[in-house]
Amino acid sequence: MSIRVLLVDDVADVRRLVRVALRFRGGFDVIGEARAGQEAVELAAALRPDIVLLDLGLPDLAGRDVLTRIRAVAPDARVVVFTGADPEDRAYIETHTDGYVLKDAELDYLVGLLEDLGRTSAHTASAEFDADVRTVPEVRDWVRHTLERWGVTAEPDEALLVATELAANAVLHAGTSYQVRLSAAPGLLRIEGADDGAGTPEPQPFSSTAESGRGVVLVSALATSWGIETEGGPGKVTWAELSL
Template sequence: MRDEIIRILIVDDHPVVREGLRGLLSFKPGFEVIGEAEDGDEAVQQAAALKPDVIVMDLEMPRQNGLEAARAILADAPNARILLLTSFARDQRIFTCLDSGVLGCLLKDSAPQELFRAIRDVHRGQLALHPAIARRVLQRRQMTQSEENPQGLTEREIEVLRLIARGLSNQEIADELVISLPTVRTHVNHILSKLSLENRSQAILYALRHDIASLDDLCP
């Protein structure tokens, strides 16, 4: 059986960057570039029209930047898979992007294989971070240790949260814990409600910050 083709929308305000990404991805088996956008406004329009599997988008762009465009896209399609590219690991907007539901963030100097892997991970609903950015996430977690502990979660909900952090789908969690799919959905809803979170990517970040999961869990 042939592997699933991942349909990709490229968003960057520099034509040479878009051309480079298209050339890189078009010749990689399993990837198909279905469209391009040159700014955040066009990205929102193209995402709605083309419904790509993964959006690879620059963080710094005119009109709407990557954060603003990501928020608009996720407001219309909460399950959209977005991988942001940035030149600066210390850009504070990265945290806001991840909290908003963006699943991946890479530095622009990442190797092609890192980009390919990140696209696949994001497509599967997993968090994909450049190591330098991942370190900042952990540092931020250490600075927020005074935040409330997940005392409202049951032992089973903590177990489910840990599996969410590993990138497992609801069905995979059900199989892992030998429970029904509706039960998993109930646990996930309770976790998000109790922790005042909006989506699974926020749950993954919460698990990292509170030592419920580690970076090793993100790359099983």
């Protein structure tokens, strides 16, 4: 999964220079470019980037204003300032961002910082579903749309199958409403099914006639790792991790 970056700078040559450097390093996807503060806020809200590379000297909004607005519309994004001059409120800016780089620094340093931040960030999402077998297709649709929005294209069929099995297990065996959770970082996708039912699923021996019991076997075969955890109360979380 690529690290999705929004470039914000009113100088086209600077944006082009950074874009080329990120493309040369690999593992990045520049999903948008903004020349002004309001445009940056709108793109951050619509695109939900992993990282916003932000110049403070924009023509329409002060540095602190655009930073505050981006944080409000894209709270999960990492924000790195890349600016040409120190503002008077640098201490505030540094406290509220994930990195501060002056434009006279080596470009390799900037790209390395973005790479480190991108590798430690993760997308997360969750959704609640009723204890009804008709919700299982809804889970598949939700997982598919979420992964598409995140730009996760590797192994989508395996992810959908694992999510389906975890949802079906919750409906058939727990008999309670359940939650499906996703988290994705570069190289790894984690899928969780949380319910309030008693007992834990166990892999069953192969049988050509059994109508159930094969779901956990499929999950264990597809996943890099999987397991079952309790959350200190009734119920459990069944999770599986897939390599991307």
